Amino acid sequence: MRLAIMAALSLSAAGAALAEPVTGRQAERMLFAPLKAEVEILTVDFLSANDARLLRMVVSEQPYYGAVALSPEEGLASEATIAAANHHSTEAAAKAALAACEEKRKGRRSCEIAAYIRPAGWKARALSLSSDATRGFGADYGARGPRALAISPATGRWGLGQGGAAQQQALQACASTGGARDCAVVVAD
Known part of the structure; x- marks a missing residue:
């Protein structure tokens, strides 16, 4: 089975960035632990119960937040499964999974989302960060002085900054990892 992991660099994600940054203390209360994720398998007409179990097993080790797109006519073992x-x-x-699936799809029917990957105990919150950004925030954000964390809502990229130009540093760090063009500061002290 081919299960490709990719991030589409030119997609936009509505609502992932906050209008105003939150403080580090506020962010700590909103974020989930960067531990094991849970998988929600969606009810779709082209996924057998056995395929659903296999899909859950395969993607359960992926970091949150995630999604799996499939080409309905090609099945789980297709190269279009993303x-x-x-x-x-x-x-x-x-959005990233669907775009990549559509590029590889050979069937007539459009790709569909078959699963979501979220943090364990997920509930919608004002701030959500990828598993890696959450881990980086916890390990490297710091507790004193000016500091900031910027994210790219479309790509999952992120960056940290500290010192007098913390916000600018965070934006530059975010943009320099994969060429993200939509970086925004979401946490700042």
């Missing part, structure tokens, strides 16, 4: 993981929202992951 998982996009480590995004800042399932919406962004779904």
Whole structure:
């Protein structure tokens, strides 16, 4: 089975960035632990119960937030089966997975989302970060002085900054990892 993990760099994700950055303390209360994710298999007419179990098993180790797109006429073992993981929202992951699936699809029917990958115990919150960004925030954000975290809602990229130009540094760090063009500061102190 081919299960490709990719991030589409030119997609946009609505609503992933906040209008105003939150503080580090506020972010700590909104974020989920960067541990094991849970998988929601959607009810779709082209996925057998056995394929659903296999899909859950395969993607359960992927970092949140993620989505899996399938070509309905080609099945789970197709090269058009795409998982996009480590995004800042399932919406962004779904857009990336669908775009990549559509590029590889050979069937007539459009690709569809078959699964979502979210943090364990997920509930919608004002701020959501990828598993890697959450881990980086916890390990490297710091507790003193000016600091900031910027994310790319479309790509899942992120960056940190510290010191007098923390926000600019965070934006530059985000943009320099994969050429993200939509970076925005979402946490700042």
